[in-house]
Amino acid sequence: MTLRRLILARLLDLLVVLVCVSIIVFFMIRLIPGDAVAIMLGANTEVTPERIAELRARIGLDQPILVQYAGWVGKALAGDFGTSLWTGRPVIQEIGAHVWPTLQLTVLSLIIGAGLAVPTGVLMARLRGRFADGAMRVVTVAGLTIPSFWLGIVMILALATFAPSVQALGYVPFSQDPVGNITRLVLPAFALALPILANLSRLVRSAMLDSLGQDYIRTARAKGASERSVMYKHALRNALIPFITSVGIMTGYLLGGAIVVEQVFAIPGLGRLILGAIAERNYPLLQATILVVTCGFVVVNFVVDLLYLAIDPRVRA
Amino acid sequence: MRDLLRHRLLLFAALFVAVQGLMAVFATWVAPYDPLQQNVIARLKGPSAAHWLGTDQFGRDILSRIIHGWQASLAVSLGAVLSALLVGGTLGLVAAYYRGWTDRIVMRAMDVLFAFPVLLLAIGIVAVLGPRSSTAAVAIGIVYIPIFARLLRGPALVICESDYVTGARAIGAGDGRIIFLHVLPNLASVVLVQTSLLLSAAILVEASLSFLGLGTQPPTPSLGLMLSEGRNVLMISPWSAIFSGFAILLLAFGLTLLGDALRDTLDPRLRGTP
Numbered sequence: 001m002t003l004r005r006l007i008l009a010r011l012l013d014l015l016v017v018l019v020c021v022s023i024i025v026f027f028m029i030r031l032i033p034g035d036a037v038a039i040m041l042g043a044n045t046e047v048t049p050e051r052i053a054e055l056r057a058r059i060g061l062d063q064p065i066l067v068q069y070a071g072w073v074g075k076a077l078a079g080d081f082g083t084s085l086w087t088g089r090p091v092i093q094e095i096g097a098h099v100w101p102t103l104q105l106t107v108l109s110l111i112i113g114a115g116l117a118v119p120t121g122v123l124m125a126r127l128r129g130r131f132a133d134g135a136m137r138v139v140t141v142a143g144l145t146i147p148s149f150w151l152g153i154v155m156i157l158a159l160a161t162f163a164p165s166v167q168a169l170g171y172v173p174f175s176q177d178p179v180g181n182i183t184r185l186v187l188p189a190f191a192l193a194l195p196i197l198a199n200l201s202r203l204v205r206s207a208m209l210d211s212l213g214q215d216y217i218r219t220a221r222a223k224g225a226s227e228r229s230v231m232y233k234h235a236l237r238n239a240l241i242p243f244i245t246s247v248g249i250m251t252g253y254l255l256g257g258a259i260v261v262e263q264v265f266a267i268p269g270l271g272r273l274i275l276g277a278i279a280e281r282n283y284p285l286l287q288a289t290i291l292v293v294t295c296g297f298v299v300v301n302f303v304v305d306l307l308y309l310a311i312d313p314r315v316r317a
Numbered sequence: 318m319r320d321l322l323r324h325r326l327l328l329f330a331a332l333f334v335a336v337q338g339l340m341a342v343f344a345t346w347v348a349p350y351d352p353l354q355q356n357v358i359a360r361l362k363g364p365s366a367a368h369w370l371g372t373d374q375f376g377r378d379i380l381s382r383i384i385h386g387w388q389a390s391l392a393v394s395l396g397a398v399l400s401a402l403l404v405g406g407t408l409g410l411v412a413a414y415y416r417g418w419t420d421r422i423v424m425r426a427m428d429v430l431f432a433f434p435v436l437l438l439a440i441g442i443v444a445v446l447g448p449r450s451s452t453a454a455v456a457i458g459i460v461y462i463p464i465f466a467r468l469l470r471g472p473a474l475v476i477c478e479s480d481y482v483t484g485a486r487a488i489g490a491g492d493g494r495i496i497f498l499h500v501l502p503n504l505a506s507v508v509l510v511q512t513s514l515l516l517s518a519a520i521l522v523e524a525s526l527s528f529l530g531l532g533t534q535p536p537t538p539s540l541g542l543m544l545s546e547g548r549n550v551l552m553i554s555p556w557s558a559i560f561s562g563f564a565i566l567l568l569a570f571g572l573t574l575l576g577d578a579l580r581d582t583l584d585p586r587l588r589g590t591p
Binding site for chain 2: 013016017020021024025028029031032134137138141142144145146147149150151153154156157160251252253255256257259260263264274275278286290293294297298301
């Protein structure tokens with residue numbers, strides 16, 4: 001198969017997955033036991049049949065289900081997810097107002113986790129022996145399983161005890177105060193990144209150990225390449241493919257984990273939006289947020305897939 | 318079995334998990350206090366001889382709540398992972414055995430479920446079904462179905478090609494008999510390793526959901542809930558938050574280490590892979 005046909009096939013896959021995701025998200029809300037409309041109304045107004053009928057008509061619940069779905073998707077594609085039931089603001093604006101902190105947190109965590117994983121993994125590949133193996137395993141497994149929200153709380157506690165003057169909670173936009181923005185995000189990003197760091201450095205280590213035994217490494221050494229060049233130029237390249245695939249999957253973990261870590265550090269991101277929507281039973285907002293985040297994740301994995309095609313010539317063969 | 322136990326790491330991990338598991342199962346007898354018993358006088362106390370890990374904002378014994386919290390965590394996670402194994406595993410086996418359209422449709426459905434970020438989908442499901450520990454279990458179970466399906470399909474494809482499956486078919490064994498009697502037993506090591514690893518991940522997801530108020534509801538002792546309650550009194554008395562989070566870590570750590578060690582022991586080719 002040529003590269004172009006492969007890319008087209010992946011694109012088709014992407015479309016099918018996106019359509020199915022939208023169907024699931026659309027019908028999820030309909031599984032709510034009882035009358036969702038009455039529940040939505042019940043939170044702050046008196047529930048009367050007229051009000052229910054009025055809201056039903058407003059959301060379009062009085063139409064056939066396929067018509068509803070088509071209308072919903074059509075509007076969503078144009079960026080129209082309706083208006084938030086409580087604030088009256090367009091849902092897309094609500095999402096836009098909350099998406100940046102989460103995006104920034106996710107990207108920063110990815111940079112910290114993936115960036116530190118390479119040197120850590122290379123270092124770990126150099127350490128051999130029974131004791132080092134055992135110690136590294138225990139440390140990486142601990143890193144993998146530390147609850148990031150707990151780590152965040154412990155960090156806040158430590159900071160409040162040892163450096164009470166440092167402001168670690170909340171969020172300020174980068175455009176307003178770049179230094180304050182970064183200093184507030186570093187701790188949550190690190191808490192979120194630790195499991196990724198542990199996972200990826202293990203991956204780098206095992207791929208390095210794998211390739212260090214290969215003939216081409218011996219050849220590189222024989223031609224007099226420096227140890228540094230052998231490690232980073234020859235052995236590490238082998239680790240790149242599983243590394244990039246994992247980074248794609250990690251994005252999903254990060255987007256989910258960010259929801260929790262944001263709560264710990266009082267960051268007004270998508271996590272706050274989603275939890276607020278659940279608490280207020282603001283289902284259209286919840287629906288739209290889940291759809292947007294999931295589509296973002298699907299597209300990231302699609303890009304990773306394409307990268308994979310670009311890097312590994314074997315996939316194309 | 319003796320062969321397995323020769324490995325020290327595996328032995329250590331198994332013991333580590335077994336101790337916590339037994340304490341969880343026999344929580345009522347192991348815990349020094351009733352986890353719900355309030356004591357207004359002894360509120361927010363640090364560790365002492367009477368309360369080894371201190372008391373929370375209602376004067377409840379933190380150690381007792383942690384032991385009962387382990388029970389709640391394990392119950393939700395085990396229920397979720399075993400259901401996911403049953404449903405996802407069966408789907409993966411069926412896809413591998415019948416191939417063709419069955420395979421394509423089943424695995425495409427799994428791809429779609431897999432397209433959601435794990436915690437986000439779990440949160441969405443809990444939001445729809447209502448926050449309870451049982452719905453948290455259902456949510457985690459659904460999220461893990463595609464993972465088991467994918468994990469079992471790959472190796473099952475290889476086994477379905479083998480001579481003994483062809484042989485079984487030749488002597489007239491039925492599909493169900495072949496799948497569950499001839500294919501499944503050969504996947505035992507994959508199942509064992511992944512169940513342990515995913516159980517560890519499920520513990521963390523359950524704790525996250527409870528932390529967000531979307532899992533186990535008060536006053537039932539739950540580690541995630543304790544952490545979130547402890548956070549409110551963090552600067553006055555950090556013990557509840559510190560110890561409950563550490564208890565989550567211990568449980569998840571033991572299970573991941575166990576899965577890791579099992580993988581090394583059962584499949585030496587995979588040694589050291591993450």
